[in-house]
Amino acid sequence: MTQRSSVNKTELIEHISQHADISKAAATRALEATIDAVRATLRKGDTVSIVGFGTFAVSKRAARTGRNPRTGSAIKIKPARVPKFRPGKALKDALN
Known part of the structure; x- marks a missing residue:
């Protein structure tokens, strides 16, 4: 396995598609909807907390x-x- 420094949006969509057993088009829509929801919430000045992942x-x-x-x-x-972005405990633990 080669060491990667980053994952781009296309690779993330591919990963979502394979692991959620959905089409790439559906994975793209799901990712875009998630990003749009985070963006809209932050624009209002609110926070987005995803338990086990972190807080935007x-x-x-x-x-x-x-x-x-x-x-x-x-x-x-x-x-x-x-x-x-503040990482949650589960994300921190997964890295160490």
Whole structure:
């Protein structure tokens, strides 16, 4: 078995299709629906908790001053809402 650094969306759909015994089209729809549900929930500022996997949440990043790497001059960076993921205990245990 070769060591992989990442799995892309197509490979994930293939895995879902094989292990759930459904077509690739159905696996694609299921994955898209899951991603859309997480995105919509986070957009509202709520969290998504999947027991045994983890929690998706929105974090607020304050405005700050940064540096332009080319010129070294100070630039203002606007505040932003960013997605965060906290792995659950079962996921952590599965990795160690």
